[in-house]
Amino acid sequence: MLNPREPDWAQVARALGKVLAVTVVLYLALGAADRVLWLFLPSGDERMAQVHGTAARVANPDKRVSHGFDSGERLLQSAYTIWAEPRLAGYSEPERYEIVETLFGTIHAPNLDGPSGNLGNAISAVETGPDEGEKETARKTIDALPQTLVATAVVEFTHPMSAEQLIAFNRRHILRGGPDVSYIYSPPSLYDDSDPSPPRNAVVWNRNMIEENTWEEFTYEHETEPGTALREFRNWVGLLNEGDDLSEFGLDYQWLALAAEEGAVYGLVMDRWKLADLRALLPDEDVKTIRLADVTFDLDLG
Template sequence: MNVREPDWAYVARSLLKVLAVTAALFLALSAAERVLTMFIDFDDERMAQVYGTAARVANPDMRLTDGHGDDEGLLETTYTLWGEPRRAGRGEGWAGYEITKNLFGTVRASSLGESSGSLGGAITSMEADLGVDRELTEKARKTIDGLPQTLDAVAVVEFAHVMTTEQLVAFNRRHGLCGGADVAYIYSPSFYDDSSDDPSLNAVVWNRAMTEDRIRADLTYQCETEPEAALKEFRRWVGLLDEGDDLSDFELNYEWLNGTAKEGVVYGLVADRWKLADLRKLLDDPEVRTIHLTDVAFDLGEIK
């Protein structure tokens, strides 16, 4: 039986053709990606600034921090935030939350976007300009008085009327409050209207530390005058947004945020790990309608 010798020249030509086609495809894909980046935002820095911050705005029930981008590509860019539920006691452990943006600009954040738990419920239940309610205030006072005043608490401080930045600075000075990472400003309550294009919109809750890791502004906290710096930083962040940014998974949109930034008033505060005794003092101020406690815990680190 005769065994035919391989045509090594033909094999070599075929191999060269395969290598040439592979190299051509690689160069074509590289060129396509370079062209697409001229029209499509693959910028990991902008992912952090816009969508990482939007996640923090829409999820005040969580402490979200230290985001990082994954490998970018033609089809999808992923940005991951680490976070934990905002509780008064020791944390339950940090988990990763992914934000993805595809080729067409659609953003998905399936594990983020809607506040939950008692803190989320307290913020969602807030309405605008409800006025003084002495019965409600007294109920909150009795609740707080019935608990040890050394407890740490997460709470929503609801104002009787909206406050301008100047009014909030005066409020801080009356009570000796210092802005910082344990204070967030509720710039707008949530919105629901099933006749609109966006029937449900999240409350806008802001803390300057939300942009600290990426925008790197001067974040030296200014104690009583912190509300001025916070509003300035919020408006600066809104200035980074485009009308085409897809914020729907966070139940936010450009018009909602832009209007809130222009209005610049505060409906209440989120107090993170304040002592009950400090919260209790605020109830004597006629500007405070009520305080919603959402979690309390002993600070075991203080026990010797």
Template structure:
């Protein structure tokens, strides 16, 4: 009769304890090496937030990206996560997390922040430089807006017939009582595509002064009709923080594209958030406005009843 030897449970327990101890020691050593390595790399977390968090907001005007948080540093990467939601005319559907990661070699990855999507992306992509007045186009858009309830909220792009200097834009704001704020952003460059160049495409440069704030709910004071002056000053200040070697390709932006837009300082259109259709329709009477591209409309359910 064959006897089965009973396991030495004490030996098994000692072996398991040793494995756990070695695993814990390796984890602690790995964590310590990770922290020390990033110290020696002279990593600047604040600059990552200021540079790449703002670049993500510029390249993704289809999202309301509010604030973010750092996820700490690991041996292969460090990351910063932005919170936001799609920019739609209707009620909020809740925030989503968008990660920006940087590896040891300075390469940036932001797979969900590489540019706008959906109908607002189409509206932004429709804006071009110096297209001039098109009365037939203006009338088609006017007819569309007039056929809809004027109290609808809208997300839209107001395209100018010609690029606007800051002086002309301030005068435009005063004529129409357009007040600077979180619901008005300035397009300093239209998007670009040319498959014979490198890079082949670049995102539009869409700027709102709140983009440099890590928490846009912090109560930033806007300057109403004269806000374009403050917005351009802040945009130029931020661009001045850039280095030519900064990796902005994850956002389909680059140093020359941004510095050129800052130097030129003209506006090709406005991205407006949750404006009433009636307000947008009035802008079509101004010869400075080529057209209005509607991206989304919705009833303001909070204002009903």
């Protein structure tokens, strides 16, 4: 029986070299096109910032997110960068997060995927925590601490409140809506292993989450801010369509549309509030409990 002929290794090497050379040329050509041809294509950066930049802020209430900027558009992808710091009672260093949209419309934001830490846990407990004894536990916890401490906390209501009811609540307590008060329009969905849909993040809103508002000064409406905030939340949801990929932020169009239609506020995220001011809200019958996420001494002597 004849032995099979040995391959011509020189010919194999030449063939592999040609394949490698073609691959390198295609890669360089594609890279050049990626850097140049986008100049002649319609830009989607503005809508990406409006939709996905704001969605990142909505889904990450545990972070203080500053204004964003385009990181450069390419033929195969465009990127939008924001800076964010953990929403702690004190100050921390901001981190850089990049939201990337591919040529096929897929969104990636691997380091900005929903609330975490103590504040994330406090938000997740809205509508799920036990009622009995919660307010008393919160009172004992707050009373045991120096009332001059600054806290980041969640105030949960005994029942969802309309904008009108929340305005009345603000007037009772002389609360001034501003950047330090955000509205929980929808608590997070509970995990259900029988439901093929992934769990969704809470819908938390403040007008400083709107892309254009991060670049300019605007006036909060103070006691009547809940009405203005709801109106602008509905305006933002009106920009969305069912084709927008919000899964990276644990959100989807139907979830947001339902929250906007209902307009009910389940609780408040209070950022850097004096414990004494939070304590004053506890006796109100509309307050179910207050969950402290972080406390620190107020070192701002100014």
